[in-house]
Amino acid sequence: MHTRRLVKRSILGSRVYAPSPTGDGAPVTGVVQAVKQENRDASAAGARRSVYTVLMQDGSLKEFSEEEIAAGFNHTAAKVPLKSSLKNSSNGAPESQKVEGVSLSPETVEEQRGVDGKRVGRDPDARSVSLLEQKRKVVSSSIDVPHARRSEEEVDMDKVTAAMVLTSLSTSPLVRSPPVKVSEGLSGSWKDNGSTGPFTPSSNSSSGGYWSWSAPSDQSNPSTPSPPLSADSFKPFRVPSLGGVGSGPAGLEDPSLEEQDGSSLLFDEPIPRKRKNSMKVMFKCLWKNCGKVLSTAAGIQRHIRTIHLGRNCDSDCSDGEEDFYYTEIKLNTDSVAEGLSSLSPVSPSVLSPPPPPPPPSPLPSLTQLSDSHRPPPSTDSKEPHAGGTTPLSRSAPSALYLIHTDHAYQATAPVSIPSSSSNSTSLASTSFTPTNSSSFSISWQSPPVTFTGNTVSPSKSQGFGEQRSQTIAVLSSPPRATTALSRKVRGEGKKCRKVYGMENRDMWCTACRWKKACQRFTD
DNA sequence: AATGCCGGGAA
DNA sequence: TTCCCGGCATT
8 A cells, every 4th residue: 555655756856847837839848846636526537637736847847637748758757657556556555545545536646647647646735835845755664665666567668678679689580589689699698698697677687687598597508598587577566556466477488488498408518599580480391302392390201201202001001200391480571482492402502592580590500510521411510500400301301312322302403503692692692602502501590490399290200300310221222231220320410409408308209218319310 | 548339127 | 098207328
């Protein structure tokens, strides 16, 4: 109760704009010294008015009606009041309460507030009496409250701004939430956040801290972002307002956060983060000259199964191999068609036009590519881009590539290596100097243009390995006997454990989970 | 020390 | 079969 009341009072002392006394329309600023209620009798009803006594800049006191200064409130700083009003409303404190505090029927004030969201005065006549004094008292006494509110409000605003920032960032290069630090080095981003401090209520840093689960506390363990932190940051806002513990809110957030974490975790090792768009999710067939894009996973799977794998049976006979040949892509806007055409072939970096934002992601990948160099790059090179899931899909194709040669897979020939497309290409083209093989690796990458998640069901992946091996065997014919017996030589490629990390063990292929030879990232 | 995975074993 | 894990080979 008290709090509430105080809050309302906070109006006093607020700076407001008021119509110029001269009537020329130029607003003047002043500080609210007191508020009077008129027609109290109307009390509950609504139509009451309040008169604000404002101390003008020139030292004079003037009275203004609510309407007269309302604009001023909104424009300028009436932050505090506004907030408080919000809060109050949420609390739902009835008017009666107020009354009790004051001798009068201040409720009116409350009502007003509710109406325009401004703050209100609180008081009745008594207050108006010694404006200054009262004001001071009020302010000082209620200082805590107002502050709290204020911070809350600010927080809210921060939320909004944070959301906006995130939104904008999401479009930008990096992926996921961490985007905040995009500009900085990938690695650096975490650090910075930490150093900066998680989230400071008062500053806008909240945007950063808020979303960046990069919680500082966890710096030591980058791989495990700390969702909790972010969750905590919320609490302050929500919980209080709700009054309840807020298990509800927390619960809501956690899930999402967790998801992010999961994905983020995947990326940790490779670092590459992909931007996450809010766009459309499509599934693209990675089969060599296909590039077909469908809007549903089921559809693409069927397509692959029937068209490329030549299987007639339905999903039940699917061993998951299809997963390997398609990838989930997010299209920024539209240009789906375009993307498709270009995608299918591989066009080295050049084509990439589709996703404007891709630049960032590519870079990382490029660097990595260089490392991996060599033809076999297939497996490694991808990681950077795709991050979690992608590797899977890509690896398959790539592997086939290498192996084979007579198969359709390989095809990637740069069908359209067009000149250079424009902007997007820059990134790829520039850094892309790696070996000749590069063309291959890239080709795959380009498709992923918008790669993001993956999530094709992980569970299936398992089967894929088997098939793949079969295919290979066929292609390569007799030579392979060697490996079969004796222990497999340790594969060079990354395995599920490495790619996903222990934290995401559930994302490993079953073989890896069983400590068997990895079926997903075979060498 | 961390990985990858074979050989076994329990459910 | 599915799921695990001891333990050895590799890195």
